[in-house]
Amino acid sequence: MKHIKLGKYVLIYLAGFLTSFSGVLDSLVKIPLSYEELKKSYVYDNKFLTGQWTTNAEYLANSSELGLDPSQPKMTLSMKVFEDGSASGEMMSEKICDALPLTWNIRLEADAPTFRDFFFNRKFYLKQLHKGRIQTVAELELVNKDRKHGSMKFNVIGDGTGALPKKITLAKNLPQYISDFKELSDYCGESPIQYWKDFYPKRGKNIHK
Template identity: 45%
Template sequence: MSGRITTLCTAFGVVIAAVGLYLPYKNEVNAALYQREFLTGKWSTDAEYIINSGDLGLDKPQSIMTIQLFVDEDGSIDGEFISEGLCDAMPLTWNITFNSGSPSLINFIFARKFQIRQLVNGAMDKSPVVATLKLVDEDHKHNSIVFDVVNDSTGTLPKQITLAKNLPKFEENYKYLQGYCANSTEKMYEKMMPEIRKLNKG
């Protein structure tokens, strides 16, 4: 019993010491965790017009993908992820979010995870997760990031995705994907209409 008490006291002492070290540097630690300025913005995969695409990690073939991120006050992230594959897999609506909860000190060691969700019944936070990614690399010099795909129920995402911030073709790519997603929804309804008409006749 005394050994267990000693262990508990030691663990408690470590926690107290860690908190004591954390509090004086709370703002600096949170800034390093949240990375508000770095992560907030428009990210994409199309490096056309970029002469040093290799420095950004965008010198390998990738489909067009766009991500918009906004880091909240608590460090959590709200965003949007669009690609042709995701829109084809989820044509009911192309309101596809890309979110991450508020990070903790453990994220200095373990990669931060992000979830892709699609709006269902007007409740995004309660919508099922269709894919999980983890942020495995950040290049602050070249404004690029790398995600590993942990799981993907849509089967449309590659194993790894590299994106860079504020690329010249972002707006053009975003507009293209919006149109593509709208067509995916339209095609879905076109396929459904014959069945709906049959049901109405019956």
């Protein structure tokens, strides 16, 4: 009887151990899944970054809550985040288009994030397509994300164009985006024409010949 009771306790102990161990294994299995979700939510920022952004807070009552400075130049950004977490979007302002008049492809991009991006500001790069090659013309870092109000702030840490302010704050899905985008698209469409009009007279040539 003593051996039977002892065996009973051993079985109960083993059952408890296996149940606990199973829970540990289940937690270990879920770690990669949790890590992936963490990256998507806080590092990739898929939902937050994807959208239409502008610096224009005209007709907006809570512009101060968004952190938008009325003195900022009018800028638009149409951003998309891809499956691997990399991001890319068309960025426009009058000064950017004047500084880069010979391309229709001016984009703000970020590489797929790494573990480093949990602890340091994420880097973004302003790029242009010029003579068949992608060139990086400016470097920015994302220093603040206000998910509550839908705004984000960049510091410009390197600018080869001279067209960017030192700080840029954009807000998402504002009512002025569509009109801002059209206005800047029209302006940027004229930039190459204006460039060549200025280019030839400086060299003593008549553009109308």
